[in-house]
Amino acid sequence: METERLIEVLGAHAEPVRPLAPVSRRLLAWFVPAALAVAVVVAVVGARPDLIAKFAQPDFAIPQGAALATAILAAFAALSAGLPDGRRWVLWLPLVPLTVWLGNLGHQCWWDWMRSGFTSLPFGPDYACIPGIALVGLVPAALMVAMLRRGAPFHRRATIMSGILAATALADFGLRLFHPVDAAAMVLVWQIGSVAVFTLLAGLLRFPRRGRF
């Protein structure tokens, strides 16, 4: 088909479309209902009784703050990097709070190890973390996937992984509000490990093209 003919055909199919909102508005549109959904789960399960006191402790507040920042920046990266004129470097933004998150927990592990020795590290199986993160993260993940489908994910795999990192980081933030696991090694392996597994799985999934980009 000649290009001029193609242009005529496209012109004949120029149905009105609803333009995407700016990234900042879409970020709010994801974060507010996602955070509300997490709050509902926490309210139903029941927040841990020492929550207020925990937030006064840097060992709890810093990783929680970093988890929340990771969620927000990863969501921003997912929503903006997939646009045709999106900057690819924004996909690296969540690494900053993620590094703080991992660094803080790793630092706590190190001190626990120095203080008590490796075999005395408070560590054991906590399989509840995986379904816990999946449950708390279900609504944020579903919302994120729905929003990404409306966009044009040119960097498809990277934007989906960022989106799922956003959802699972938010889920982990919520999980620690009711799941009283404080040992850094436990959080590092079971909770952040779960976040990593879900994010990597999202990267391995094949997402069918919707139309031709």
Place this chain on the structure above:
Amino acid sequence: MAFRSGDGAATGTGEDEWARLMAAAQGGDGASYVRLLTGITPLLRRAAWRRWPSAGADVIEDVVQDTLLSLHAVRHTYSPSRPFTPWLMGILKHRLADGVRKQARRGAHEVTVANFEETFGDRVANKDEDEHYDREALQRAIAALPDGQRRAVELLKMKELSLKEAAAETGMSIAALKVAMHRALKSLRRLLGEDE
């Protein structure tokens, strides 16, 4: 900065004009949409040539058409508050990358052979391929095909997608696409009067 359309007529300040036409196209204005696509096509060709100087003219034209099709599919992602050209060039960049990958795949699995004018003695096998060439008749025949067969022809022969890509786009299985293509070719032969 003034940009010119393919016929040499000035189209005003390019960036602002294209942004205005794109916004109108998002609202369903087909005439503005055609003006926009006509205006940006020469820019797309030049930009594609610059980035892929070793490609043939037909390959560049494929990239340009793929870019226009992609623009059509994602036109809702353009925001009038952002510049138009970076948005357009972002689409071209991705379609160029696809074009380069497709060429590399073909090159890895194809070998150039001599063009033998006659391979079999049978008269039917040695028809002049231009004998029945009538582009408009072919286009009418394709338009007359049932939906599934026409879609198979458009994707596999006109857009030259692989079976896997066409299956992903249509949701049809590869086997169903092969059947649709086989039936489409039979129908086209019948419509063009080539059955003997």
